[in-house]
Amino acid sequence: MTEEVKAKSKKQLLSEMKQAMDSGDFKAVSKVSSEIAKIVATEEKAEKDAKLAAIEGLTKDVKSRFDGLVADLNREGLLDGCDGVWYSNDFGEKLTTCRLLKGATRKAGGGGGGKKFNITTNELLAKHGSEMMGDSGVTFQEAYDANTDGNSRYKVRMKLLKAEGLS
Numbered sequence: 123m124t125e126e127v128k129a130k131s132k133k134q135l136l137s138e139m140k141q142a143m144d145s146g147d148f149k150a151v152s153k154v155s156s157e158i159a160k161i162v163a164t165e166e167k168a169e170k171d172a173k174l175a176a177i178e179g180l181t182k183d184v185k186s187r188f189d190g191l192v193a194d195l196n197r198e199g200l201l202d203g204c205d206g207v208w209y210s211n212d213f214g215e216k217l218t219t220c221r222l223l224k225g226a227t228r229k230a231g232g233g234g235g236g237k238k239f240n241i242t243t244n245e246l247l248a249k250h251g252s253e254m255m256g257d258s259g260v261t262f263q264e265a266y267d268a269n270t271d272g273n274s275r276y277k278v279r280m281k282l283l284k285a286e287g288l289s
Contacts, residue, residue: 130157132158132161132162135154135157135158135161136158138150138154139151139154139155139158142154188209192207201222203224204222204223204224205223205224206222206223207220207221207222207223208220208221208223209221239283239288239289241283241286241288243266243275243278243279243282246262246279246282246283246285246286247262247263247266247282249286250262250282250285250286251263251266253285255278255281256281262278262281262282262285265278266278
């Protein structure tokens with residue numbers, strides 16, 4: 123005969139805990155308390171998962187509404203010349219920020235401030251590489267090729283930009 127073991131409810135386990143405490147059976151207290159702890163952990167996980175699911179659904183809804191608003195502003199031509207919109211509202215600090223972005227946003231990390239000029243060093247070298255770099259006695263191309271260190275090449279680039287009339 124197979125006996126089915128039914129899971130006990132939290133209320134039943136608390137009752138068993140009280141009986142074990144009253145009788146001084148601390149092994150039973152330990153066993154029952156671990157069963158109660160498992161039930162509580164399961165309940166907390168289910169509650170957390172439900173909250174996360176609700177927030178995920180709400181996030182999609184809010185994003186959809188913002189996407190619609192931005193699309194409407196674009197259709198009206200209000201965002202012409204802008205490359206994006208950045209909006210933040212921190213309820214705890216009562217801080218709201220809205221920025222219209224122009225130009226490509228910088229990538230996180232990676233250092234540097236991004237490109238300031240839309241011309242590459244190779245393009246500058248193609249135009250001015252054979253010219254003398256000031257009173258140094260070497261051409262821009264020779265100075266660039268002489269050292270692969272980033273700082274040295276950056277200095278050559280700055281002088282090339284000046285020769286191009288950009289800085």
